[in-house]
Amino acid sequence: MYDFDYHRPTTIADAVALLAQAEDGRPLAGGQSLIPTLKQRLAKRSDLVDLSAIxxxxxxxxxxxxxxxxxxxxxxxxxxxxxxxxxxxxxxxxxxxxxxxxxxxxxxxxxxxxxxxxxxxxxxxxxxxxxxxxxxxxxxxxxxxxxxxxxxxxxxxxxxxxxxxPRPDRAAYQKFPNPASRYAVVGVFVAKTGNAVRVAVTGAGAVVFRHSAMEAALTNSFTPAALEPIETPADDFNGDIHASQDYRAHLVKVMAKRAVAALQ
Amino acid sequence: MARTITLTVNGAKVTREVESRTLLVQFLREHLELTGTHIGCDTSQCGACVVHVDGRSVKSCTMLAVQADGAAVTTIEGLAAADGTLHPMQAAFREHHGLQCGFCTPGMVMSAIDLAQTHPTLTETAVREGLEGNICRCTGYHNIVKAVLAGAEAMAGRAEAAE
CATH class of the missing domain: 3.30.465.10 (Uridine Diphospho-n-acetylenolpyruvylglucosamine Reductase; domain 3)
Structure with a gap:
């Protein structure tokens, strides 16, 4: 790990000021992603501002x-x-x-x-x-x-x-975890509030996204069967040694159906 | 940048100067020569380095020594009584042969104690899930799980006896 200056302010204002002054500072929260990247020299920071005392x-x-x-x-x-x-x-x-x-x-x-x-x-x-x-x-x-x-x-x-x-009427999260890291290969969060249904997908693409086709289908019929005809395009998905793009697209449907099934 | 930190380790107050980048596990092993806490990986996955910070189990390879400034740290060396009587969880690991090569054992024991303290009733499934962050490359999980269940029961019995 490259060395850095460490700070532990006790107020939000002090933390923001320290970050603004730092050449290349970073807040340190729980450190469970930041410290591993620093350890492996994947990142280098001039200052770490520990937020734990605020x-x-x-x-x-x-x-x-x-x-x-x-x-x-x-x-x-x-x-x-x-x-x-x-x-x-x-x-x-x-x-x-x-x-x-x-x-x-x-x-x-x-x-x-x-x-x-x-x-x-x-x-x-x-x-x-x-x-x-x-x-x-x-x-x-x-x-x-x-x-x-x-x-x-x-x-x-x-x-x-x-x-x-905000509190939903019902919500469920289902994920297919990587067996070593427990990160989501694909995770789907489904929430129903009144007639509105939200479906959010993590792990599949570069960033979390709402699945509007699934939301529309579930608004019409809040059942796992309603998701059966929905295909998820895999073109922009992540593909790596853990799962191909197509497999991730497949998992989106499986996890979404499990989440909806858990809410029946 | 060097900083002076003061923390309690296994009941004793220690003050040392450390670099900001010193990991808690390096501080314990190299500065305090408490080598019972092991380093098994570089990726925060194996759990050989688990210690207790203010009573909760953490991976000491994924925490800076400066973050522990002011905290109370317990390592595997701090578990047994002054007369050498093993902690009930340590005794259970010995009784049930919950180890093969022993490298993962300090982390397993520290995680198991936290698990027992935060779960009043433990099932085999809960133990297996609760030890997800600890890897035994001898794959001796079966006896480890038996040891944790027995150790948790012994800890609960001791807590009842003290009431």
């Missing part, structure tokens, strides 16, 4: 029916939260499906979404639930937040403060 970035609360989760809340905390489990059980299940127990003890919601790995689980939950990302300076709809491969709408010195999740 208490206002942590915690889970209910705000008039909207679930608000602080950016530095660990996956294990989301998975174990009685509030999350009762308000949006599928979100607790998504957190529980990330990595392994030790990764979940350190990894954070804010870190995961700011990194925007194409195979990460949380982006599917945020887009599927129609969540809003609150930063130190604005609010961003989840669909506008995840912009590309490892890219988000965040400025270099902008911090995720919390994520606001």
């Amino acid at each position: 208490t206002e970035l942590r915690g889970i609360r209910d705000d008039g029916g909207t679930l608000v989760i602080g950016a530095m809340t660990r996956h294990a905390e989301v998975a174990a939260s009685d509030l999350v489990r009762s308000a949006i059980p599928a979100l607790a299940a998504t957190a529980e499906s990330v990595g392994d127990a030790q990764v979940r003890n350190l990894g954070t919601l804010g870190g995961s979404i700011a990194n925007n790995d194409p195979s990460a689980d949380y982006p599917a939950a945020l887009v599927g639930l129609g969540a809003t990302i609150v930063t130190d300076r604005r609010s961003i709809a989840a669909e506008d937040f995840f912009t590309g491969l490892f890219e988000t709408a965040l400025a270099a010195d902008e911090l995720v403060v919390s994520v606001r999740f």
Whole structure:
């Protein structure tokens, strides 16, 4: 690992100022993706700004029916939260499906979404639930937040403060995990609120996306059978040693059907 | 850049100067010479380096020593009593032969204790899922799972006896 300057501010304002001053700084949240890339010298940073001492970035609360989760809340905390489990059980299940127990003890919601790995689980939950990302300076709809491969709408010195999740009537997440890394080869998050259905797909393409054909079919008939005729074009999908483009396209349908079946 | 950190390791306060980039596992092994915590991979997958930081299991190869400034760290060396009596989970691994070469064992034991503490009732499935982050390349999982179930029961029994 190349050396860097380490900072541990206690306020959001100090963290943003440190990032703005740094030549090539990066916030350090749970570090479960950042530290492995630094270790292997895949990345080099002049400064790391550790967010763990900023208490206002942590915690889970209910705000008039909207679930608000602080950016530095660990996956294990989301998975174990009685509030999350009762308000949006599928979100607790998504957190529980990330990595392994030790990764979940350190990894954070804010870190995961700011990194925007194409195979990460949380982006599917945020887009599927129609969540809003609150930063130190604005609010961003989840669909506008995840912009590309490892890219988000965040400025270099902008911090995720919390994520606001509206409660769906029903929601489920199904993923086909890579057996070694537990990343999603493909993951599909389905949420139903009133007559509106949202289907978000992670792992398949460069970035999470909504599957409008599936949403239309499920709005018409909320059954696994309704998804049977829907074909997913594989042209822009990821293809690698773990799964070909066509296999990922196949998995999108299988995971979506399982998610809908879980909600019958 | 060097920084001075103070943390509690196995109950004793230690203060050392470290580089920002020093990993917690390097700090434990090379600065404190606590070599019971192992390094089995470079990719945060194998779990041989698992220690407890403020009571929860983490991979010490995926955390900076400076991040542990002010924290309480427990390693495999900190489990047994002063008179050498093994922790119930260690005793269960010995009793059930939950190891072959032993390289993964420190991480397995540390993960297993956290698992037992956070799950009042453990099933075989829960143990197998709970140990996803620990790899045994001898593939001796069967006896490890038996050991964890027995160790968790012994820990619960000890907790009840203390009440």
